[in-house]
Amino acid sequence: MTGWVKDFKILIGKKVLTAVCLALLLLSQVGAAVAQQVEPTRLVRIDLDREEQLARLAEMELQIVAQIGTAEGGFVVAALADESQQRELVKADYTVSILDPAPQGASYYLLYGLPDELSRAEEVVPPLVVEGRQAVIRATPEQVSRLDALGVRSMLLVPHTIVVSPQPAERLLPTSLTPSPVVQRMIDHVTSDTLYNYVGQLSGEQPVILGGVPYTILTRYTPTGQPIQKATRFVYEHFQALGLPVGYDYYILSGWNLEKRNVVAQQTGEGQPERIFLLTAHLDSFSGDPYNLAPGADDNASGSAAVMAIADILSRYHFDCTLRYVLFTGEEQGLRGSVAYANDLQALGENLQGVLNLDMVGYNTPGTATTIELHTRAGNAGSAIAILFADAVDAYNIDLTPQILNDGLSFSDHSPFWDRGYAAILAIEDWQDHTPDYHRTTDRLGTLHMSYYTRFAKAALATFAHMGCLLDGELAGTVSDAVSGNPLAGARVEARLNGTSQAVEQTAADGTYQSVLKAGSYTVAFSAPHHRTETVNNVQVASVVSTTLNQGLQPCDTVEQVSFSATPSTSPVGQPITFNASVGGGAQPVSFSWDFGDGSTGSGAQITHAYAAQGLYSVTLSADNNCLFPVTAHRVALVGDRFTFFPLLSR
Structure with a gap:
């Protein structure tokens, strides 16, 4: 074998070996990438003992499906996690179990109900998580419709990352409440007639006037076009008529790819405007025929109308802190509007110090206990708002029985604020006696218990007034x-x-x-x-x-009338004129004040004055014996060739 042939074979061998190595390396990288791509994601349950553990989940950027408080003060989190994230959770000593091994394409819902209601729900779909009155399920739209027919409240869950922010450093919520006559006057202005009228307009019982044209709001279902647009415009114009700065907060309703809007009105604080308190409710509604008829009188025209009525009253007063009145849409689609707004507030770094959320506050079976529920979450400063609410009910003798439930019920628009560390509570009617027309076309104005509803609105006003730094x-x-x-x-x-x-x-x-x-x-x-x-x-x-x-x-006789004369009756420029005052009725002493109409004044029952220039002058005499108001008389003087007085009526 010649040398060049040998060298050629060696060269070829090296190239082949290099190519094989490169191919093997490429295959290993592709294999790793493929393995990474197909690494399965599962819905897992993570049990937490305390709220501080949420921070670690936030760092991992897990997609959170649900977060439920436990009776012991901990949390159950349902999250989407791939295998590497599951290993990381176990390594961090979290208790992890698999709820759904194949969540791709699934829709998850949060249920809320009494034990017997949740038991009936199990006949439709088995729950993945049950904690107290809340449960997480995987369900189809047909199954959700069956649950609605059973009266079980459901909410679509939208996966999101946890955002943990510190509580505002300065909290000045009152630790106790002393009844105020000013707040009592506010409370007295909350009337059943006003609430009845507002709910009637929102639920289609009577038309609203928009741009001078009547329109009947038959549904407030967020995915609709004109109906929800008209509803938001109606409340926008209501706040605007109060003289409040008001605007729309826009967001994208994912799943429908539609731009929707919340309504936000602001009453800016005079001394501490950076401290912000929210009074909120969801404006949207739902039913078995949501695109055509979803009156939602209790759910949640009742909460929205209460916010409107409270704004009517509080906007007349002065507050040191900023009050905002916010009506959300997209609540029935998974709190979409409130999630977007809470994200906006956090991105802006606003000093939000408290949220009072009203949802379904108008139903109570007549003759039963007038119970209301105030929902808080362990570790959240909203518990102070709940205590303040209960104190307001007691201080102002409002016939309600508040129950503070530290169950972390994340079933309404307060929940996104909890998730971002802001103090918030949900105020809602007693769920053991909630409206039987929930999510039905029969949720009409006539089903509300107006006396109970009015008391609920009065209590909410009292609480919010004491939250907002009343001046x-x-x-x-x-x-x-x-x-x-x-x-x-x-x-x-x-x-x-x-x-x-x-x-x-x-x-x-x-x-x-x-x-x-x-x-x-x-x-x-x-x-x-x-x-x-x-x-x-x-x-x-x-x-x-x-x-x-x-x-x-001191009693006295009021001067009834006053008059005066002038001598001489005619006078050229520069000649003195003597004015004499006289009164009819009235106790002495009486003081007299003169205005000669040329910038000169004087006092006394008799006075002399000379005019320096020809002209027309109005002479005014005021007589006052410090008994009610001064009585005045007027005459017009023409100074020059002739000087004539024209008497006018005294008053």
């Missing part, structure tokens, strides 16, 4: 005759702050008055017919509480 206080008292002691009806009470009138009240038949005022130092003037006007300076009004200011007025 207003009350000035109250009695105006009476200083000699007889009898109350003076129709007396005038005017409060002025820095020289500007802030409120004018008239006393009732018993002489009492109440005036809501922003905290500050006031000058208060009291007046009544045939009584001397009295002014009190440096009256201190404090926030939330009532300041008492009683005032006695």
Whole structure:
């Protein structure tokens, strides 16, 4: 074998060996990639003892399907995890079990119901997780329809990553509640008629007027086009009419690929606007025929109408913190609207300090206990809101029985705020006595228990008012005759702050008055017919509480009329004129003030004045014996070749 042949064979051998090695390496990489691609994802159950463990799940970016609180204060998390994530969970000492080995293409739902309701649900579809009143199932739309027919509440679960944010560092929610006369006045303005009217408009019992044209809202189902657009526009215009800044918060309704919107109105705080509190409800509805008829009077026109009515009242008052009134859509599709909004707030870094969410607050069987449920989650600061709500019911003697349930019920629009570390609660009717028309076309206005519903709305208003840093206080008292002691009806009470009138009240038949005022130092003037006007300076009004200011007025005879004469009756420029005042009725002493219409003034019953230029002048005389208001008379003077007075009526 020649040398070059030998070298050629060696070269060829090396190339073949290199090619084989490269091929094997490529095959191993492809195999690894294929293995990675086909690594199965499973729905797993992860049991947590405490909320802090959620942070580790957030770092792993697991897709969370459900998060349910346990009676012991822990959590059950249902999450989608591949094999490597499952190994990582086990390595981190989490308790992990497989719920569904093949979740591809599956739809999962959260169920909520009483034990017998969940037991009936098992006959339709076996649950994957059951904790208290909540269960997670894998179901088809047909199975969900059967569950709705059984009265079992269901909600589509949308996988999402956990976002853990720290609770706001500064929390100033009151730890106890002292009843305020200002808040009591607010409560008194919540009426059944208002709530009835708003629910009737939202549920299609009566048309609404939009752009001057009547429209009947027969459904508020989020995937619809015009109906949900009209419903959101209706509440938008309602908040706008209150003078509140209002806007739409847009999001994409995944699965339908539709742009939808929430409605957000804001009452900006005066001293601490960065501290934000939300009053929320979901506006959308659902039924067995959702595209055509889903009145949703209880679920959840009742909550939405309560938010509207509360905004009507609170928007008239002053708050140090910012209040927002938010109505969500997409709740029935898996809290889509509230998830999007909570994400927006967190991305903006806003200092959200509390959320009070109202969902189904209008039904109670007449003659039964008026129970309401306040749902919290272990480790969430919302428990302070629930306690405040219960305290408000007690402090204002509202005939309700609150039950605080620390069960982590994630069945409404408060839940996305929990998931992001914000304090929140759900306020809802007693589920052991909830509406039998849930998710049916028969969920109509006539099924609501208006007395129960009105009390629920009053309690929600009281709670939210105490959450929001109320600035207003009350000035109250009695105006009476200083000699007889009898109350003076129709007396005038005017409060002025820095020289500007802030409120004018008239006393009732018993002489009492109440005036809501922003905290500050006031000058208060009291007046009544045939009584001397009295002014009190440096009256201190404090926030939330009532300041008492009683005032006695000395009786007197009010000046009935005043007139004056001028001598001579004609006068050229520069010649003095003598003015003489006279009064009819009224106790002495009477003071007289003159305005000669040329910038000159004077006082006294008789006075002399000369005009420096020819012209037409209005002369005004005021007579005051400090008994009610000054009485005035006017005359017009023509100074020059002729000087003539034209008498006008006095007042």
